[in-house]
Amino acid sequence: MWFVYILYSKLIDKYYTGYTHDIAMRIERHNQGWGNFTSKANDWQLYYSEEFDTKGDAIKRENEIKRKKSRKYIESLSQIKDKK
Structure with missing residues (x-):
């Protein structure tokens, strides 16, 4: 299984979108400073995810x-998922 995930950092009030086959490992790596954008914070938490059969x-x-480049759109994804 593959996942699209959105992380949120309260520290810098930003979202980060990525894909992976292991969400837990990716969050850990982002919080350890791997990656250019996500190295700006170490409090990344899973905000939203979707599962896919293929990469x-x-x-x-x-x-x-x-x-979409839209914070509103990202925030609406979580609300849509909560209603399901």
């Missing part, structure tokens, strides 16, 4: 979310 589908969804 290609996960990448497509990640790019779709990133193209």
